[in-house]
Amino acid sequence: MSEVTQSILERAMRLSDVDRGLIAEQLLASLDTANGDDSTWASEIQLRLDEVRSGKSKPIPWDEARRQILEDGEDDAR
DSSP states (O other): OOHHHHHHHHHHHTSOHHHHHHHHHHHHHHHHHHHOOHHHHHHHHHHHHHHHHHTSSOOOOHHHHHHHHHHHHHHHHO
């Protein structure tokens, strides 16, 4: 990672959760646009939606998903 990128990341990490989320959303959107293949994402979204509607997959609340993600990150750091 370049020094400029590291500096931007460090500054971004000091922002509120909401602001970091907005930045992440914009960055991800720019990658999706750069790839130019929205059909892959659309297919994946439709597949997951169908699984939820059929009961094959059960969504979990964001708070729980976030807790699991953070726990996994802590495990990886060990």
